[in-house]
Amino acid sequence: MTQDELKQAVARAAIEYVPANEIIGVGTGSTANYFIDELGKIKDRIKGAVASSEATAARLRSHGIAVLDLNDVDFLPVYIDGADEITADGAMIKGGGAALTREKIVASVAGRFVCIADGSKLVTQLGAFPLPVEVIPMAQAAVARQLKALGGEPRLRMKDGQPLITDNGCMIIDLAGLHIADPRDLEARINNIVGVVTVGLFAQRGADVALLGTGDGVQKMSF
Numbered sequence: 001m002t003q004d005e006l007k008q009a010v011a012r013a014a015i016e017y018v019p020a021n022e023i024i025g026v027g028t029g030s031t032a033n034y035f036i037d038e039l040g041k042i043k044d045r046i047k048g049a050v051a052s053s054e055a056t057a058a059r060l061r062s063h064g065i066a067v068l069d070l071n072d073v074d075f076l077p078v079y080i081d082g083a084d085e086i087t088a089d090g091a092m093i094k095g096g097g098a099a100l101t102r103e104k105i106v107a108s109v110a111g112r113f114v115c116i117a118d119g120s121k122l123v124t125q126l127g128a129f130p131l132p133v134e135v136i137p138m139a140q141a142a143v144a145r146q147l148k149a150l151g152g153e154p155r156l157r158m159k160d161g162q163p164l165i166t167d168n169g170c171m172i173i174d175l176a177g178l179h180i181a182d183p184r185d186l187e188a189r190i191n192n193i194v195g196v197v198t199v200g201l202f203a204q205r206g207a208d209v210a211l212l213g214t215g216d217g218v219q220k221m222s223f
């Protein structure tokens with residue numbers, strides 16, 4: 001199976017986690033896009049969705065799914081999203097699609113985080129994928145110096161020759177070369193740097209369930 005077929009398989013499997021007559025949280029990225037396409041097929045079963053990015057909101061709307069403002073929602077039973085890396089205990093690196101801040105916010109309001117990913121995302125230690133950190137633009141150089149002091153190699157994410165600007169008007173620094181032995185501790189330390197909006201480590205609040213696409217079918221892990 002191709003990587004896209006594995007992503008489609010987990011997107012289909014995730015429909016089982018969508019409760020009827022509720023509002024759910026929806027993530028960002030290619031796997032989340034496949035999930036949105038599946039959700040479109042059962043759209044009358046849910047009340048609507050809270051999106052973790054403008055791109056996700058547009059795709060949900062294109063399927064006729066109501067997109068709600070998180071400020072009008074008290075609780076989401078489930079948040080369904082992809083990951084760039086996930087460990088066997090549910091800690092993740094996210095933000096490859098630059099949506100980490102809204103992803104973390106929407107996930108924080110959800111009862112259950114269901115991670116959907118192809119099996120290549122399962123790792124024994126986080127860090128081979130450069131860790132995304134969303135920063136306030138005026139602080140990007142100062143934050144980069146502090147991130148370098150943590151042992152990584154910071155690089156400002158670019159798009160079309162310019163710094164990428166997120167949905168929040170901020171920038172992304174990707175921190176390469178880390179071997180993350182204690183994800184919760186590193187999450188706290190990076191969160192503590194002035195000028196950091198969000199770090200793409202999802203360890204303090206990791207996944208509750210992971211659906212991983214493999215050649216032998218969808219592997220389910222609960223944490």
Ligand SMILES: O=C(CO)[C@H](O)[C@H](O)COP(=O)(O)O
Nearest residue numbers: 029030031082095096097099
């Ligand atoms: O965190 C994310 C976006 O900010 C995505 O979940 C992550 O990058 C995985 O993307 P894909 O499903 O395309 O592999």
